[in-house]
Amino acid sequence: MGGCGMNQDGMSVIVRTVTRFVYGLILVFGFYVIMHGHLTPGGGFQGGAVVASAFALLLVALGTAGVKGHLNKHLLQSLEEVGALAFLGLAFAGIGTAFFYNLLANTGGGFFGVGVPAGPNAGVLNAGGLVPLMNWAVGLKVMTGIACIVIVMLVGARKEGTE
Amino acid sequence: MRKALLLVCFLFVTAFLLLAATSTRPFGTPNEAAMDDYFIANAQGEIAVNNVVTAVVFDYRGFDTLGEATVLFTAVISVLALFRKRREDEQWGGAA
Amino acid sequence: MNVGNFPFVIAALLVVFGLYALLFKRNLIKMVIGVSLVETGVNLFLVMLGYRSDGAAPIYTYANAGERMVLPTPQALTLTSIVIGLATTALLLSFAVFVHGHYGTLDVRKIKELRG
Numbered sequence: 001m002g003g004c005g006m007n008q009d010g011m012s013v014i015v016r017t018v019t020r021f022v023y024g025l026i027l028v029f030g031f032y033v034i035m036h037g038h039l040t041p042g043g044g045f046q047g048g049a050v051v052a053s054a055f056a057l058l059l060v061a062l063g064t065a066g067v068k069g070h071l072n073k074h075l076l077q078s079l080e081e082v083g084a085l086a087f088l089g090l091a092f093a094g095i096g097t098a099f100f101y102n103l104l105a106n107t108g109g110g111f112f113g114v115g116v117p118a119g120p121n122a123g124v125l126n127a128g129g130l131v132p133l134m135n136w137a138v139g140l141k142v143m144t145g146i147a148c149i150v151i152v153m154l155v156g157a158r159k160e161g162t163e
Numbered sequence: 164m165r166k167a168l169l170l171v172c173f174l175f176v177t178a179f180l181l182l183a184a185t186s187t188r189p190f191g192t193p194n195e196a197a198m199d200d201y202f203i204a205n206a207q208g209e210i211a212v213n214n215v216v217t218a219v220v221f222d223y224r225g226f227d228t229l230g231e232a233t234v235l236f237t238a239v240i241s242v243l244a245l246f247r248k249r250r251e252d253e254q255w256g257g258a259a
Numbered sequence: 260m261n262v263g264n265f266p267f268v269i270a271a272l273l274v275v276f277g278l279y280a281l282l283f284k285r286n287l288i289k290m291v292i293g294v295s296l297v298e299t300g301v302n303l304f305l306v307m308l309g310y311r312s313d314g315a316a317p318i319y320t321y322a323n324a325g326e327r328m329v330l331p332t333p334q335a336l337t338l339t340s341i342v343i344g345l346a347t348t349a350l351l352l353s354f355a356v357f358v359h360g361h362y363g364t365l366d367v368r369k370i371k372e373l374r375g
Contacts, residue, residue: 037214037217038212038213038214038217038218039212039213039214039318039320040214040318040320041214041216041316041318043214043216043217043220043221045338045341045342077243080236080239084232084236087229087232088229091225091229100222100225100226102209102210102222105209105210105211106209106211114211115211116207116211116212116213117207118207118208119207119319119324120319120320120321120322120323120324121213121319121320122320122321123213123320123321124211124213127211127212128210128211128212129210129211130221131210131212131217131218131221131222134221135217135221138228138232141232141235141236142235142342145235145236145238145239146345148239148242148243149238149239149242149243149349152242152243152246153242153246153349153352153353153356155246156245156246156356157356169282169283173278173279173282173283176275176278177275177278180271180274180275181268181271181272181275183271184264184267184268184270184271185264185267185268186264187264187267189261189262189263189264190262190263190264190265190266190267190307190310191262191310191311191312191314192311192312193308193309193310193311193330196311196330198332199309199330199331199332202331202332203317203328203331207319213318213319213320214317214318214319214320215317215318215319215328215331216317216318216331216334216335218331219331219332219334219335220335220338224332224335227335227336227339228339230339231338231339231342231343234342234343234346235342235345235346237346238345238346238347238349238350241350241353242349242350242353245353245357246353
């Protein structure tokens with residue numbers, strides 16, 4: 001299994017040590033950007049891109065041989081389909097009134113139903129109706145989709161180049 | 164000869180783009196803003212979010228986000244289908 | 260400060276640089292970079308269309324009271340455009356990998372000459 005294989009062994013010890021330290025921090029920051037999408041700049045697409053960059057960092061630093069124990073490609077593919085179906089299901093949730101009707105907004109406390117005072121305020125996490133749930137569905141879809149693309153292209157490029 | 168013709172066409176397109184960029188409205192004066200003023204004024208009352216851009220993306224203009232999710236899903240499925248392992252007797256682009 | 264039309268000229272310059280890379284370079288990867296530059300210029304132009312003078316981001320969390328906000332709709336359209344650009348670039352690079360595996364080179368002039 002020689003040849004000019006793309007990144008079979010990964011990079012040096014310094015890069016691997018720093019990756020192990022920084023990987024969790026990038027994951028936490030990405031989930032923070034997804035979760036607070038209805039309060040601060042960000043949302044599903046932006047936070048999903050941040051988490052996907054953490055997966056790409058893992059792939060580059062550890063190589064294709066070392067990342068097999070950490071990332072499972074079939075699990076990522078299934079999660080991407082779950083994210084797409086969840087977004088479509090949330091769009092159909094308010095079909096009694098209209099397509100994409102916000103079912104849980106302004107229902108008075110409970111599950112994402114708190115009202116928001118008008119004008120500048122400090123941000124209410126429990127508000128928004130279906131918008132935070134859609135943020136999670138789209139974030140899951142984007143991060144697992146980009147991770148799948150990067151893994152398949154790196155492993156496939158090695159095989160296609162040496163044929 | 165072909166390179167000279169290509170250069171002339173490229174210069175023509177460059178001149179057209181720069182002329183179009185200098186004949187727009189001045190930077191910072193949008194033309195029609197009635198719909199966006201409605202979004203800014205009513206997003207906190209109807210959707211109960213603080214981020215008006217997220218309200219526009221996921222609630223007021225949710226159809227565009229549905230189309231974008233479809234495009235992303237199609238792209239991921241296409242890349243996964245292109246890099247599938249092939250059997251030994253199916254050559255890549257061989258005799259049908 | 261009156262900037263006139265200068266930001267729109269910057270976006271047009273990005274598109275011009277991308278077109279130069281797409282027309283005059285022979286490597287497939289450099290052409291993909293050109294396509295990405297054109298998409299970046301168009302996204303920048305789309306965001307710049309929605310700016311109001313002395314405006315702030317359209318977010319109410321910790322905002323100053325009584326401030327003008329920029330238009331949020333072009334920002335939403337740019338999000339869609341960026342994701343579609345990502346999908347296009349991913350498929351273009353996959354085709355470049357297959358072309359290199361089949362022909363052994365990434366030069367577009369040699370791909371026309373060799374057969375099979």
